[in-house]
Amino acid sequence: MNKYLAEFIGTFWLVLGGCGSAVIAAAFPHLGIGLLGVSLAFGLTVLTMAYAIGHISGCHLNPAVSVGLWAGGRFPAKELPSYIAAQVLGAILAGAVIYLIASGKPGFELSGGLASNGYAAHSPGGYSLMTAAVTEVVLTMMFLLVIMGATDKRAPAGFAPIAIGFCLTLIHLISIPVTNTSVNPARSTGVALFVGGWALQQLWLFWIGPLVGGVLGALIYRFIGTDPSERKTGLRPEAGWELGKTGS
Numbered sequence: 001m002n003k004y005l006a007e008f009i010g011t012f013w014l015v016l017g018g019c020g021s022a023v024i025a026a027a028f029p030h031l032g033i034g035l036l037g038v039s040l041a042f043g044l045t046v047l048t049m050a051y052a053i054g055h056i057s058g059c060h061l062n063p064a065v066s067v068g069l070w071a072g073g074r075f076p077a078k079e080l081p082s083y084i085a086a087q088v089l090g091a092i093l094a095g096a097v098i099y100l101i102a103s104g105k106p107g108f109e110l111s112g113g114l115a116s117n118g119y120a121a122h123s124p125g126g127y128s129l130m131t132a133a134v135t136e137v138v139l140t141m142m143f144l145l146v147i148m149g150a151t152d153k154r155a156p157a158g159f160a161p162i163a164i165g166f167c168l169t170l171i172h173l174i175s176i177p178v179t180n181t182s183v184n185p186a187r188s189t190g191v192a193l194f195v196g197g198w199a200l201q202q203l204w205l206f207w208i209g210p211l212v213g214g215v216l217g218a219l220i221y222r223f224i225g226t227d228p229s230e231r232k233t234g235l236r237p238e239a240g241w242e243l244g245k246t247g248s
Helices: 002-025 034-053 063-071 077-102 129-151 160-179 185-195 198-202 206-222
Strands: none
Touching: 002 034, 002 077, 002 185, 034 063, 034 160, 063 077, 063 185, 063 206, 129 160, 129 206, 185 198, 185 206, 198 206
16 A cells, blocks of 8 residues: 555645645745746656655656556556545645645635636636647646656666656646646646636546546657567566656
8 A cells, every 4th residue: 555655645745835836825925936936846746756755656646647657558557546546635635735724814715716727717828728628638748758758767767856847847837827737637636626616617628638648648658769679568567657766
């Protein structure tokens, strides 16, 4: 159970650090961290957890990552339900803690969204459903491409968390105005449950988009990053998401 507990704690930290910074600190009077600060917060949660629990669970923290790694031949299908359940539960606990903290401020209202993801009227920039869908698919695809490459056995050992953390930061810099940035169904679910209403109605997109993008990114890397002689063998056990062990 250690790896499932690690995924639970790691995803809790991801949502608490990322969404918490957006809700509590992004627009704090005179000293707000802004979009750049929120983007860095998400990247730093992944970077810190990768070094902390990568050797225990692989530090997926994201159903789209787990599914993508499975599609890329790096993760067994039998582990997917338990990993995804742990990630979603960790995200929900983080959403509860964020709500508890944020609601302690006079004038707090859930209508602010609690950093929920949305499109159309609930997109920070008013972007359409189609634009939001393309954004989530493409950015999650690139995220998995970076993850697969950075954790390849041929990549420099020990540096994968840095590349992946900065990739997530860049993703947020691009897409916070579009969807508030998901690329992670657990992150979206963890706060949407407390907002309810529109956040739950639009949650489907932030499951489908990242999952599709994750599979595409993993398959693309599996094609371009694998020697032709290895493509016939399927799963490559020597390559994985074991950041804390080998960085490969």
